[in-house]
Amino acid sequence: MSGLHRSSSAPLKNGLPPQELLDDLCSCDVLRPYVAHIDDIFKDFTDYKVRVPVTGAIILDETYERCILVKGWKGTSWSFPRGKKNKDEEDHACAIREVLEETGFDVSALLNKDEYIEVIFGQQRVRLYIIAGVKDDTPFAPLTKKEISEIAWHRIDDLQPATNEVISRGITGLKLYMVAPFLASLKSWISKHPSPLPPRPDLPLKGVSIWKAKNSSIGSNSMIVESQSNKLQSDAKPPDTGPGKSFRNFRFDTAAVLRALEGSFST
Structure with missing residues (x-):
């Protein structure tokens, strides 16, 4: 034709x-x-x-110093967990669904419909609800396959644009095209709603990856999943159940032996 x-x-x-x-x-x-x-x-x-509204969440830790970012399966850019609305779906319902799909974390109990930041990209409205006070050890892992390649805690101060002219990359070099436009409003919200906990100077300076998917050498459809909780479990020593366990675990109670000796000599 x-x-x-x-x-x-x-x-x-x-x-x-x-x-x-x-x-x-x-x-x-x-x-x-x-x-x-x-x-x-x-x-x-x-x-x-490009006109379908997008909603999601900005997940903050307990001190409001860090937030959760996700990296797509393809590409190297980071964003807050979010996604497009379904027909007749309410904004907050879409945010709960999309965050659950991309991070495995249910924000429904923490979501306040009135606490959000909204930015217009061209003809598309993007609304992100602020979810504050999430614990560091909260497990995160996407429920959908081949959509998210990494989930990490990032310090908000390190997400600031490198220069006024370049808003797509932070000072750490991360690609933040879908993050940078929300940062000024997010910092303003934090200043008006300070965390009940003091800042933590012991927090890592760089982002902390808490879930990461890697292509396996077995095949392109296989994945090796690394997570903070899995790593802790793998590092833990297996229980000692082999023969001779009681002998290997035997320890002298020195204090008890000395007390017994003193008692025998005193009599």
Whole structure:
């Protein structure tokens, strides 16, 4: 068909659909009538995608010095856990669902519908609810496969843009395009709602990864999952159940022996 051929399998820069999509439409009797209008249909769909509201959460630790960031499965940029709303879904319900899917943490008990930061990106509204006071040892692990590659606590002060001109990277070099626009409002919120706990100077200066997925050498579909809790369990020594346990665990009670000797000599 003239005028519908695409030279690349990926969408072109002008927003046209890939050739594979055209081939699929042409091979389907039901969809074939729409081929002539595919450019308009594809444009309407892409325009719709960037208008769907997004909600999520900014999860703060107990001292409000750190927040949880997630890194996508593909790419190297970090963001707060969030995702697009379903049809007729309420903002807070979407945030609870998306955070649970991406981190495995249920924020429903901590979410206040009135505590959020909202930023408009082009035609898309992004609302992040502030979830404060989460313990350091809270387990995090995504419930969806191949969507999140890493979850980490990051110091909020280290997420500030490197310069006024560059807002996509923090001073630590992290890609923070979807984080930087929220930082000023987040710091303002923290100043008005100080943590009941004092700052912790012992916190690590760098981000602390608490869950990470790696491609396994066994195959591309396999994953090795590392988490803080798993590491602690793996480092723990297995219980001693082998023969001779009572002998190996025997220890002299020196104080008791000395008391017995003193008693025998005193009599």
